[in-house]
Amino acid sequence: MIELIQVSKRYGDKWAVRDLSLTIPRGELFAFLGPNGAGKTTTIKILCGLLLPSSGRVRIGGYDLTEHGEAARRLISYVPDQPFLYDKLTGREFLQFIADLYGMPREQVGVRMAEVIRQFRLEDFVDDLTERYSHGMRQRTVFAAALLHQPQVLVADEPTVGLDPKSIRELKTLLRRLAHEGMTIFLSTHSLDIAEELADRIGIIDHGQLLGLGSLTELRQQAASDGDLEDVFLKITAETAEAADMAPQPGGREP
Amino acid sequence: MTGADAVLQVVGGTCPQGCRADPPWESQSRLVRVAQRVERMGAVEVQVDQAAVFRRLRWRLWRNGLRVAWQQGRTRLITVLLTSSFTAIFTFGLSYFLFRQLAVHNIPVKGAIAEALFDLLFFSLGTMLLFSAGLILYASLFPSAEVRFLLTTPARADRIFASKFLGAATYSSWGFVVLGIPIFLAYGWVSTVPWYYYLLVPAYLTGYVLVPASVAALVCLVVIRYGLHRRRWVLTALAILAGALVVWWLYRVGLGLRRTLSTSGREVQELLDQFAWVRSNLVPSRWMTRGVVAAARGDLWGALWPLAQVWSNGAMLYVVAAWTASRLYRKAYDQWASSQRRRKVYRPAWSDRFMAWLVGYLSPAEQALVVKDFRTFRRDPSQWGVLVIFTVLMLLGAGNFRRAQLSDLGRLDQYLISLMNFFGVAMLLCAALTRFIFPLISLEGKKFWVLGLAPLPRRAILRSKLAFAITGALLFAGSLILVADLLIGLPTLVIGVHLAAVGVIAVGLSALNVGLGAALADYQQTDPSKIVVGFGGTVNMVLGLGYMVVIMGLTVVPVHLVQMGRGNAWPPPLWAFAGWPVSLLLAWYACRLSLRRGSAALQASEF
Numbered sequence: 001m002i003e004l005i006q007v008s009k010r011y012g013d014k015w016a017v018r019d020l021s022l023t024i025p026r027g028e029l030f031a032f033l034g035p036n037g038a039g040k041t042t043t044i045k046i047l048c049g050l051l052l053p054s055s056g057r058v059r060i061g062g063y064d065l066t067e068h069g070e071a072a073r074r075l076i077s078y079v080p081d082q083p084f085l086y087d088k089l090t091g092r093e094f095l096q097f098i099a100d101l102y103g104m105p106r107e108q109v110g111v112r113m114a115e116v117i118r119q120f121r122l123e124d125f126v127d128d129l130t131e132r133y134s135h136g137m138r139q140r141t142v143f144a145a146a147l148l149h150q151p152q153v154l155v156a157d158e159p160t161v162g163l164d165p166k167s168i169r170e171l172k173t174l175l176r177r178l179a180h181e182g183m184t185i186f187l188s189t190h191s192l193d194i195a196e197e198l199a200d201r202i203g204i205i206d207h208g209q210l211l212g213l214g215s216l217t218e219l220r221q222q223a224a225s226d227g228d229l230e231d232v233f234l235k236i237t238a239e240t241a242e243a244a245d246m247a248p249q250p251g252g253r254e255p
Numbered sequence: 256m257t258g259a260d261a262v263l264q265v266v267g268g269t270c271p272q273g274c275r276a277d278p279p280w281e282s283q284s285r286l287v288r289v290a291q292r293v294e295r296m297g298a299v300e301v302q303v304d305q306a307a308v309f310r311r312l313r314w315r316l317w318r319n320g321l322r323v324a325w326q327q328g329r330t331r332l333i334t335v336l337l338t339s340s341f342t343a344i345f346t347f348g349l350s351y352f353l354f355r356q357l358a359v360h361n362i363p364v365k366g367a368i369a370e371a372l373f374d375l376l377f378f379s380l381g382t383m384l385l386f387s388a389g390l391i392l393y394a395s396l397f398p399s400a401e402v403r404f405l406l407t408t409p410a411r412a413d414r415i416f417a418s419k420f421l422g423a424a425t426y427s428s429w430g431f432v433v434l435g436i437p438i439f440l441a442y443g444w445v446s447t448v449p450w451y452y453y454l455l456v457p458a459y460l461t462g463y464v465l466v467p468a469s470v471a472a473l474v475c476l477v478v479i480r481y482g483l484h485r486r487r488w489v490l491t492a493l494a495i496l497a498g499a500l501v502v503w504w505l506y507r508v509g510l511g512l513r514r515t516l517s518t519s520g521r522e523v524q525e526l527l528d529q530f531a532w533v534r535s536n537l538v539p540s541r542w543m544t545r546g547v548v549a550a551a552r553g554d555l556w557g558a559l560w561p562l563a564q565v566w567s568n569g570a571m572l573y574v575v576a577a578w579t580a581s582r583l584y585r586k587a588y589d590q591w592a593s594s595q596r597r598r599k600v601y602r603p604a605w606s607d608r609f610m611a612w613l614v615g616y617l618s619p620a621e622q623a624l625v626v627k628d629f630r631t632f633r634r635d636p637s638q639w640g641v642l643v644i645f646t647v648l649m650l651l652g653a654g655n656f657r658r659a660q661l662s663d664l665g666r667l668d669q670y671l672i673s674l675m676n677f678f679g680v681a682m683l684l685c686a687a688l689t690r691f692i693f694p695l696i697s698l699e700g701k702k703f704w705v706l707g708l709a710p711l712p713r714r715a716i717l718r719s720k721l722a723f724a725i726t727g728a729l730l731f732a733g734s735l736i737l738v739a740d741l742l743i744g745l746p747t748l749v750i751g752v753h754l755a756a757v758g759v760i761a762v763g764l765s766a767l768n769v770g771l772g773a774a775l776a777d778y779q780q781t782d783p784s785k786i787v788v789g790f791g792g793t794v795n796m797v798l799g800l801g802y803m804v805v806i807m808g809l810t811v812v813p814v815h816l817v818q819m820g821r822g823n824a825w826p827p828p829l830w831a832f833a834g835w836p837v838s839l840l841l842a843w844y845a846c847r848l849s850l851r852r853g854s855a856a857l858q859a860s861e862f
Contacts, residue, residue, distance in 0.1 A: 048407040052589040084404040103303040
């Protein structure tokens with residue numbers, strides 16, 4: 001469903017993402033972990049078509065994102081860490097706009113809107129202007145809009161930021177159910193317990209390179225560790241940092 | 256349920272209640288192939304009328320915005336309408352008076368003068384629209400959170416562009432229409448034009464907006480796409496070329512103006528010739544003038560042809576811009592986003608320490624606030640670049656009248672030229688303060704909690720903004736006036752009057768901008784250019800212009816009129832300074848009322 005083929009992204013002299021190759025099949029919940037500045041958000045922005053890769057290809061549902069961008073983006077919903085809503089639209093009007101933009105059949109729109117409003121408990125404020133929403137209300141509305149047109153792929157960047165524990169629990173249940181129903185979910189998070197609890201596979205990225213990929217068991221084997229995901233993550237990223245420090249410096253200088 | 260399952264469910268196999276199980280016109284194998292194609296592609300191809308989707312979006316945003324403004328800020332809305340109406344009426348009145356003077360005094364070349372004025376007006380308005388639309392488009396197409404969202408949806412690049420273009424063209428042409436229509440209405444009234452003139456003028460103005468706005472869009476897209484804004488040598492070369500052309504043109508205008516003044520207005524041809532390039536048939540402003548003048552003369556067909564030229568060229572330029580956007584916009588966005596990630600190293604500069612020294616009379620916390628605002632200002636060349644350009648142009652203009660060239664100009668002309676120069680500096684100061692100082696409080700916006708929780712009274716925030724504004728205004732306007740007056744060769748007393756008057760104007764305008772900027776803050780808006788053209792910015796600009804004109808009228812104009820009438824008699828009589836007490840009182844009231852209002856609003860702000 002999602003294919004990244006030797007994707008690289010360069011900002012001047014700095015490689016934000018380097019030779020990233022990744023295939024995520026249909027119905028998998030994939031968690032993407034990494035320290036700050038590792039390249040997670042850049043990878044996500046490339047996946048959603050917001051940024052163009054410096055090299056490599058990205059395919060969503062068989063569509064090349066560069067050549068058939070509109071068709072590819074029709075399959076994706078993206079939930080950013082800072083949700084955007086039009087201040088002068090109500091939640092319901094924003095949902096209607098999304099339905100129109102994604103070409104949902106008219107006869108389905110009313111039914112689906114009622115479903116997502118109920119599902120995300122938007123009834124109390126869906127007819128208020130979004131400029132009056134709290135962060136949690138905005139996050140729920142954006143999620144509702146993301147799932148309204150039943151996308152094939154859901155890309156979420158730090159979806160639990162700013163949510164209360166109850167909302168986080170509900171979000172985890174929702175993500176689990178969506179993956180079970182066949183949606184492919186690409187999740188970037190700092191929350192290791194969510195990744196550990198939900199993800200079918202986990203990718204660990206640092207300095208733009210994929211350091212570890214697989215289920216928790218496979219990552220434990222890679223890291224030669226029996227600890228939890230936090231231990232595995234810290235070990236893998238630390239090993240890579242040490243390896244980078246030990247590599248010969250330009251000019252033959254000692255590190 | 257996947258898309259493929261849904262297709263199969265509807266057209267074959269299990270079927271929900273109410274639908275046909277086996278469409279007779281389709282074989283099962285074809286249905287399977289369709290379902291497999293759907294499965295592989297993951298979606299059914301849909302054709303979406305994105306133009307209609309965005310039209311509905313814009314309608315809802317406009318309708319809801321108007322509703323909120325009416326329900327929550329009726330006074331503001333009415334004030335905007337009244338202020339705009341007042342501006343239009345004032346412009347109409349002034350234009351009517353000037354056109355009437357041309358007609359009544361039966362000046363031989365009044366037709367040519369009117370045409371030349373229209374040429375210059377359309378060209379100036381078009382140039383201003385080019386820059387303002389370009390800046391607004393840049394802010395809408397690149398740093399905006401909305402486009403970050405839209406670019407991840409199936410919205411096409413040209414659709415996003417079209418939506419933003421409409422917003423930019425509307426925002427930047429508002430003043431164009433509010434000022435342009437009254438001028439042409441006044442001309443029509445004085446010249447007793449046919450009825451269709453009044454229908455054609457709005458049609459001309461609306462079509463004309465497309466031309467500079469589309470050019471601005473093209474330039475914006477190409478510059479960002481090919482990273483020209485990062486290639487200093489390109490920008491430097493363009494700036495030097497543009498500067499050299501402008502300097503040469505100003506020199507020629509100066510020669511023409513000197514000839515006109517030295518012959519008491521009898522020989523204007525040399526001056527008018529300097530505007531010949533504006534009157535070229537290739538320049539869209541010329542089509543506008545030809546059309547409007549033809550309509551005024553009653554030549555309907557003569558008016559319709561230029562109208563068709565304006566609209567067809569405007570439409571063509573828009574289509575080219577939209578096509579360019581469909582090809583370049585995503586790549587341009589990627590270029591822009593990539594350039595934002597490059598690390599720049601910022602260090603404290605000597606200018607920060609100099610600014611802190613200039614406001615040394617403030618408390619350390621207030622000094623820190625001033626230095627913060629100054630740093631923000633100097634680190635954004637788009638803020639002060641235009642100011643520098645206009646400053647250089649004004650000095651070059653004044654430099655045309657160096658002492659060595661004054662042998663064929665009488666004192667009358669020196670006073671006239673210096674008065675025009677003073678007016679130009681005051682206008683520039685008014686515009687600069689409106690553009691840079693008025694939005695300061697609004698731009699604190701979502702970060703206001705940092706200042707709000709700081710251990711200093713909110714009045715201190717206002718004081719620091721005021722100190723920043725006054726320091727910059729006095730330095731800028733004072734030095735400009737001093738240099739220009741020395742170049743023109745005015746007596747010391749008159750230079751002193753000018754400096755004192757510009758000081759009063761600078762202090763009053765600074766207080767107005769800071770006070771009204773706090774009282775009419777728009778914390779939701781992050782684009783300073785939109786804050787300035789919004790309700791608060793409009794009120795502030797109109798009040799500032801009015802204040803500037805009144806102070807100038809009370810302080811500088813009497814001295815100039817007296818001296819122009821008395822030839823070389825010196826010094827001016829005391830009664831020429833009679834307006835000063837009133838002007839100082841007015842300045843005091845302007846400062847007190849606006850700062851009081853601003854302070855109260857700031858105290859009441861929640862975040």
